[in-house]
Amino acid sequence: MDRATYDRMRTLQEGHWWFEGRRRVLSGLIGGLDLLKPARVLEVGCGPGGNLAMLQRFGEVTGVEPDEASRAYAAERSGVRVEGGLLPDGLPFEPASFDLVCAFDVIEHVDEDAASVAALGRLARPGGYLATTVPGQPWMWSRHDELHHHKRRYRMKAYRALFDAAGLKIVTASYFNTLLFPPIAAIRALKMATGSTTADDDAMPPAPLNALLAELFGAELLWLKHAPLPFGVSIVVIARRPL
Numbered sequence: 001m002d003r004a005t006y007d008r009m010r011t012l013q014e015g016h017w018w019f020e021g022r023r024r025v026l027s028g029l030i031g032g033l034d035l036l037k038p039a040r041v042l043e044v045g046c047g048p049g050g051n052l053a054m055l056q057r058f059g060e061v062t063g064v065e066p067d068e069a070s071r072a073y074a075a076e077r078s079g080v081r082v083e084g085g086l087l088p089d090g091l092p093f094e095p096a097s098f099d100l101v102c103a104f105d106v107i108e109h110v111d112e113d114a115a116s117v118a119a120l121g122r123l124a125r126p127g128g129y130l131a132t133t134v135p136g137q138p139w140m141w142s143r144h145d146e147l148h149h150h151k152r153r154y155r156m157k158a159y160r161a162l163f164d165a166a167g168l169k170i171v172t173a174s175y176f177n178t179l180l181f182p183p184i185a186a187i188r189a190l191k192m193a194t195g196s197t198t199a200d201d202d203a204m205p206p207a208p209l210n211a212l213l214a215e216l217f218g219a220e221l222l223w224l225k226h227a228p229l230p231f232g233v234s235i236v237v238i239a240r241r242p243l
Helices: 003-015 017-031 052-058 068-078 113-123 143-147 156-165 181-194 207-218 220-224
Strands: 039-044 059-064 081-083 098-104 124-135 169-176 234-240
Touching: 003 017, 003 068, 017 052, 017 098, 017 124, 017 207, 017 220, 017 234, 039 052, 052 059, 052 068, 052 098, 059 068, 059 098, 068 081, 098 113, 113 124, 113 156, 156 169, 156 234, 169 220, 207 220
Parallel strands: 039 059, 039 098, 059 081, 098 124
Antiparallel strands: 124 234, 169 234
């Protein structure tokens, strides 16, 4: 991502409905895993650190972030050790070092997605977990994806195949951000139809609307605890390294 996008994330990650709703969903799903307590947790691609406090609920957290300014900001705000590193071959850790490895909206940024999933899986101990999210629906590609330097958006079948190829056992695989899919899809479709190149998808809504959207997004956890959602703006896959 470019400098302006990284810096914009510092403000948005604190309270924007998308970040807040995603944290609620992920926190609930991770809380349901058979993790050691406290767990050794790694977040790869932590950006300015918006997820680190949430992950600290589960144990001792380490971060990885290639952007130097974001790395320093995340470490200062969270007190978490944040190392430099790149996927797939530039992560400064020994295999089997963590109980939980996280990569939230990271895999879509790398050229070698299959090698990156395999590398992340190797960092989990046998019996440990890899928790990931990526943007779904390739047809929804927009100027937002370009500004965030995405390489692709995924279909579920293709994304699951990366974990199968890495020898990981999938325990959760679902679309999410489903309740808000209709308006988001309508806006994307309208932009495509009109040729719009604006990238205001992540603009901060007025506070009451922002709070409502966060509640709607976060409420999907109640469904995801029982069954996968059939469609959505994003994909979540959690996999386990075999014993």
